[in-house]
Amino acid sequence: MFQAMGVHGPTLSPLTSVFLDVVLLGCAFWLLAKPTKRPIFDSLFMLSLVLSVSFIRVVMQPLPNVQPVTVAALLVGAQLGARRGAAFAVLVAMISNIFMGDGWWTVFQAAGWASIAIAGSRLSLVTSTGINLGRACMASIFAAFWFDFIVSFSILDGTIGFTEFMVYLGHGLPFDFLHMIGNLTFVVWMGGWFTRLLEEDPSLEEIEFTVVNGHGIDG
Amino acid sequence: MALLFASLFLVPVILAQAPVTSWDETHSFSWEYDFESGYISTSPLFIGETLLVRTSGHAEPSVTAFDLSGTKIWDRVNPASTNNDMSPLLHVQAGQGECGSWPEMVLVGWTNGLVEALNPSDGELLWSTQSEVAGWGVTGQFALDEEFVMIPTRQGIGQYCLADGQQQWWSETGLGWRNGVAVGETGYFIGDEAGQLWHVNRTGVATSYALQLGKIRHAPLFTDAGILIHAQSDTGSTIAIFDSTDAVLTQQIPAGPSPAIPVRQGEYIVTGDSSHMRILHCSSVCIVLDEIAFHTNGEIRWFDNGQIFAPSNLPDSHWGFFTFDGQDNLTYSSIETGLYGYGTAAPAQFSDGVMAYTAFGNDQAVLRVYSGLEESTTPPTIDAEIDWGAQVLIFGMFILLGSSSALLLNGKREWFLRTSSLFVLVIVVLIIPDLSSQWSKSFDEQFPEQSSPEEWNEQWPDAWLGTQIVIFEMDGEEHSFGGFVGHADVLSLTRVACEELDFELSGESTELGWYIDSINGIEGEGWEFSVDGAKGIISVDQSTVHPTSIVRWTPV
Numbered sequence A: 001m002f003q004a005m006g007v008h009g010p011t012l013s014p015l016t017s018v019f020l021d022v023v024l025l026g027c028a029f030w031l032l033a034k035p036t037k038r039p040i041f042d043s044l045f046m047l048s049l050v051l052s053v054s055f056i057r058v059v060m061q062p063l064p065n066v067q068p069v070t071v072a073a074l075l076v077g078a079q080l081g082a083r084r085g086a087a088f089a090v091l092v093a094m095i096s097n098i099f100m101g102d103g104w105w106t107v108f109q110a111a112g113w114a115s116i117a118i119a120g121s122r123l124s125l126v127t128s129t130g131i132n133l134g135r136a137c138m139a140s141i142f143a144a145f146w147f148d149f150i151v152s153f154s155i156l157d158g159t160i161g162f163t164e165f166m167v168y169l170g171h172g173l174p175f176d177f178l179h180m181i182g183n184l185t186f187v188v189w190m191g192g193w194f195t196r197l198l199e200e201d202p203s204l205e206e207i208e209f210t211v212v213n214g215h216g217i218d219g
Numbered sequence B: 001m002a003l004l005f006a007s008l009f010l011v012p013v014i015l016a017q018a019p020v021t022s023w024d025e026t027h028s029f030s031w032e033y034d035f036e037s038g039y040i041s042t043s044p045l046f047i048g049e050t051l052l053v054r055t056s057g058h059a060e061p062s063v064t065a066f067d068l069s070g071t072k073i074w075d076r077v078n079p080a081s082t083n084n085d086m087s088p089l090l091h092v093q094a095g096q097g098e099c100g101s102w103p104e105m106v107l108v109g110w111t112n113g114l115v116e117a118l119n120p121s122d123g124e125l126l127w128s129t130q131s132e133v134a135g136w137g138v139t140g141q142f143a144l145d146e147e148f149v150m151i152p153t154r155q156g157i158g159q160y161c162l163a164d165g166q167q168q169w170w171s172e173t174g175l176g177w178r179n180g181v182a183v184g185e186t187g188y189f190i191g192d193e194a195g196q197l198w199h200v201n202r203t204g205v206a207t208s209y210a211l212q213l214g215k216i217r218h219a220p221l222f223t224d225a226g227i228l229i230h231a232q233s234d235t236g237s238t239i240a241i242f243d244s245t246d247a248v249l250t251q252q253i254p255a256g257p258s259p260a261i262p263v264r265q266g267e268y269i270v271t272g273d274s275s276h277m278r279i280l281h282c283s284s285v286c287i288v289l290d291e292i293a294f295h296t297n298g299e300i301r302w303f304d305n306g307q308i309f310a311p312s313n314l315p316d317s318h319w320g321f322f323t324f325d326g327q328d329n330l331t332y333s334s335i336e337t338g339l340y341g342y343g344t345a346a347p348a349q350f351s352d353g354v355m356a357y358t359a360f361g362n363d364q365a366v367l368r369v370y371s372g373l374e375e376s377t378t379p380p381t382i383d384a385e386i387d388w389g390a391q392v393l394i395f396g397m398f399i400l401l402g403s404s405s406a407l408l409l410n411g412k413r414e415w416f417l418r419t420s421s422l423f424v425l426v427i428v429v430l431i432i433p434d435l436s437s438q439w440s441k442s443f444d445e446q447f448p449e450q451s452s453p454e455e456w457n458e459q460w461p462d463a464w465l466g467t468q469i470v471i472f473e474m475d476g477e478e479h480s481f482g483g484f485v486g487h488a489d490v491l492s493l494t495r496v497a498c499e500e501l502d503f504e505l506s507g508e509s510t511e512l513g514w515y516i517d518s519i520n521g522i523e524g525e526g527w528e529f530s531v532d533g534a535k536g537i538i539s540v541d542q543s544t545v546h547p548t549s550i551v552r553w554t555p556v
Helices: A014-032 A039-059 A068-080 A082-100 A104-122 A133-155 A162-171 A173-198 A204-218 B002-015 B379-385 B388-409 B413-446 B490-501
Strands: A002-006 A009-012 B028-034 B045-047 B050-055 B062-066 B072-077 B090-092 B095-097 B100-102 B105-109 B114-118 B125-130 B143-145 B148-153 B156-161 B167-172 B181-183 B188-191 B196-200 B206-210 B221-223 B226-232 B237-243 B248-255 B263-265 B268-272 B276-282 B286-293 B308-311 B319-324 B330-335 B348-351 B355-361 B366-373 B468-474 B477-484 B505-510 B513-519 B527-531 B550-555
Touching: A014 A082, A014 A104, A039 A068, A039 A082, A068 A082, A068 A104, A068 A133, A068 A173, A082 A104, A104 A133, A133 A162, A133 A173, A133 B413, A162 A173, A162 B413, A173 B413, B045 B348, B050 B355, B143 B181, B148 B181, B188 B226, B221 B263, B226 B248, B237 B276, B248 B276, B248 B286, B248 B490, B268 B319, B276 B319, B276 B330, B286 B330, B286 B490, B388 B413, B468 B490, B477 B490, B490 B505, B490 B513, B490 B527, B490 B550, B513 B527, B513 B550
Parallel strands: B468 B550
Antiparallel strands: A002 A009, B028 B366, B045 B050, B050 B062, B062 B072, B090 B105, B095 B100, B105 B114, B114 B125, B143 B148, B148 B156, B156 B167, B181 B188, B188 B196, B196 B206, B221 B226, B226 B237, B237 B248, B263 B268, B268 B276, B276 B286, B308 B319, B319 B330, B348 B355, B355 B366, B468 B477, B505 B513, B527 B550
């Protein structure tokens, strides 16, 4: 299955690479398969979101471990729910890694961001008045360490013991710190705007239902 | 938001290196003098506005003086010279000592043993003295020691009074060639053709140390790590550090064939040979900071303005112009002087405050002088020295800091968080390379990695025992080379191993250190290394090696 072992974990054979890509893509589409009221609009919106964030990740590559995707996954999960948040995370990891280097680690990056999106959907980061900035900041800080921890598992290739893994994690702490500061900056600068961008406008049917329901209760 | 992205994207721009100014663009040809026969084997010498050049290898070995416009002022011929004269001309300021007073003069050592003191303005002979001859006379570099000049002869060293050329004493050493003298606190150091380093105290008592590294054809250099020697052997050369207190060699760095004469500025040393120019930093130990493929075998000149010149001693070759960034990067560019072919003489420079003159000479006995505006008065250079990107970034940082303070005082919490987080992010991005490097070093010291050390291979030659060894895994085979000593990091050790195995090594410098792209044309998914069985976690230039380390390279 694996061609070689390396610092980024095992090197995949072409067949395994294709297999993993298909699995990841399958997961993303399965997560997105939930019926929506506006399938075309929602699909286009998700596509543009994924492409934009992937593009930002690629162009920010010169800055080591400054990861806008982490905050984006957190907020997409918070606003659009766990399923679409996780799908968004998987697709961004796959598409951006086409340009930045695909491999075994893509699976772990996808898993890391997907888990952050799921966490985002459960943490009540967005209230009726908008983003809860304090909570979002805290979540983004923890998300940085969590993501780096998950991705670190990609180096395990059967030759690295527990102590070596701990040493590896220890070496990466300055970069975890940079990730944390980067997340914090993205949240305070763009969290509010990004949350509003993701806010779903209610459809006419939903407005009508709400109004009628309200009148019924009043009556 | 625009401020966020502008600030972040400015950082990589700041971190990128500025282009190096071309010497060719700032200097123009002034004049040329063709001696038509013989060689210019040693550096011309500016004494004020007078340019002195020595030629030999023909019927009239001479020292010739020119003014700045190229007009010949005087010449001094020594037809008795046995050729080739390569002892550098030495300028001596006027002074006085216990053995008398002397005017400003230039000292000339000839291969027939004659030593002459000339008046630089008109070539008048002030005094002369005959030194020892054993086939040849003087070929090495003189040195001044208060009121004395130390003269290296063919088989010894003599102390002569500057006032009248009277010999104070002469002490026998080994047979020497281009054997320059170095003056230290305890006396003088000089090398010989048998590979012995000689110490001669100020009363002429000589002690020899058999280094057995090869011929010593330059004045030893004093460094904080010890005395640096670049010794020439039949197959290559060795840059060695000798501890004269304990009389032991503390470091040996293998280098290429036919070494040039090394030069020093502060704690930095530049060496050259037929394969590379190298820059070393010598404090408690000498570490090779950088090396560039270049063929030079003669004199290297490192001027106070930071410019380093070396003649390329190859047919149809150009001159090498090097600059050192003060960190660990030596940059090279070829300069067009109109002189091609073999050469061993370093150039000379003179500045009258407005114009800077550089004189080049080579084995075709052609002297060419170039001039350019003095760097400090050249407007383009001033522009080049100001890093506008850094200036803008610093200005932006002040704005962020000031805004943060003002916003905090005004109670605007959200905007305070924005500006202060951006400020901290930019700071962390800027310091992360150094921070991670220091962190990794400290971490390794606190938590040394448990690993299975590389085992000695019985097929390796015994000469590799106790030395540094490099193993490359390629196509299921191991290619090993050892016997290296004195390398401080994986990059330096890997480079020299690749040279020995004739492997092409390519890599790039990143903000996190050196990254090796390919070895012997094999790129794969990258390369990883281990030192004594422990996987390399930080960059190759930051990964240190021990005197007996085994480095293993494996393609991913």
